[in-house]
Amino acid sequence: MYGENTVYVIGNSKTNVDNAITSRFNSFFIGFVVDTISDEIIDLSCTATIRTTEEFIRCLFLGKKLSTFDTDIESEIKRRYHGSSQRAIIVAYKDASIKYSEIKSKS
Numbered sequence: 001m002y003g004e005n006t007v008y009v010i011g012n013s014k015t016n017v018d019n020a021i022t023s024r025f026n027s028f029f030i031g032f033v034v035d036t037i038s039d040e041i042i043d044l045s046c047t048a049t050i051r052t053t054e055e056f057i058r059c060l061f062l063g064k065k066l067s068t069f070d071t072d073i074e075s076e077i078k079r080r081y082h083g084s085s086q087r088a089i090i091v092a093y094k095d096a097s098i099k100y101s102e103i104k105s106k107s
Helices: 020-025 051-061 071-080 086-106
Strands: 006-013 028-035 041-046
Touching: 006 086, 028 051, 028 086, 041 051, 051 071, 051 086, 071 086
Parallel strands: none
Antiparallel strands: 006 028, 028 041
16 A cells, blocks of 8 residues: 555654543554655544544645654644644654654664
8 A cells, every 4th residue: 555665653742631532542643654755744644533633634744744843834733723632733743753854864
């Protein structure tokens, strides 16, 4: 399904104590599939409890680059996502971008 030029990177963070994600998963995770040639996010999933939440988060990231933390993506999340996991999404994205940079620097 995914070509040999792809990697899977997970970014994780914590959500609020009263968040359904916390009670179900203990943490918030976004798993990114990234094309290492173009740095483009080609697929992702996350630990959301509602299908629409995961689909909306996907639309925020698909087609974007993971090569560095992009403050425009952070701004878009703040502007468009108004759930209790907003900060957790940003932190998980930042964590994944750091991990992806480390992967790229080793290759």
